[in-house]
Amino acid sequence: MAKVESFQLDHTKVKAPYVRVAGTERNAAGSIVQKYDLRLLQPNTDALPTAALHTLEHLLATYLRDELPGIIDISPMGCRTGFYLIIWDEHEPSAVAAALTKVLRKVLETETVPAVSALECGNYKDHSLFSAKEYAKLVLEAGISDDPFTRR
Template sequence: MKKIASFTVNHLDLLPGIYVSRKDYVGNEVLTTFDLRMTAPNKEPVMNTAEVHTIEHLGATYLRNEEAYKDRIIYFGPMGCRTGFYLIMSGDLESKDVLPLVTDTFEFIRDFSGEVPGASPRDCGNYLDMNLPMANYLAKRYLDQTLYQITEETLTYPQ
């Protein structure tokens, strides 16, 4: 079998950033999948499930309520390797196009306090596995170390 696209990325040289992972065509519509890489693969510790789960709830809630983009959000969720998230949007987009949206999303996560949306037994299959303080911390780290100082190197996959 052929390798899937995400397994062809050079993870040895991959830095935290925002990357176009793939573009898929559904009829006349383009769906762009973004790799929101929060940690350097195989070099830094991965994120624990509780904070990943919290970021997923907060990020998905924010994105699906963001007025300018909510109708273009298809999916926001974690990578199995726990080094980042995938964001799938309708449209033929590039990393620079979504930088402001991703920055706003992670500022929301960094600053969020209170009850995590959907963190109840009725709304979530694992509602107790949440860690808001670590989600706040990781969002701040991603903002400070990556998003606020984005470069071409952290917007385009390494070869």
């Protein structure tokens, strides 16, 4: 049976919010792809409501691309405690944490959510900018660490 990296992580020992490299893949041609765990909430303690998660997904997908080159995808975690970021090349966790902090500050100033029509979104009615801002505020107040096992 294949081992899934995130299932190997001891979720009882991490201290959210944090960013961590969850994997780095290199192919024969030398291309590098990194997977990041962008953990906003403490596992098994809290979870983002779906409307907040969905809105944050749209905002992170838009705003993080302005901060970090080479983003392939940003996807919500099924446990609703954060997001996975897939990105070309290697990036320092501290740079990803700084970019996420900057983007969450931008979320607090946001007045409209991108791509929330039936044409652009598969569940366009399930968004909450208010809730997204509230959770962004909580994460910013706690501070985003680049070490999942220590608090800032």
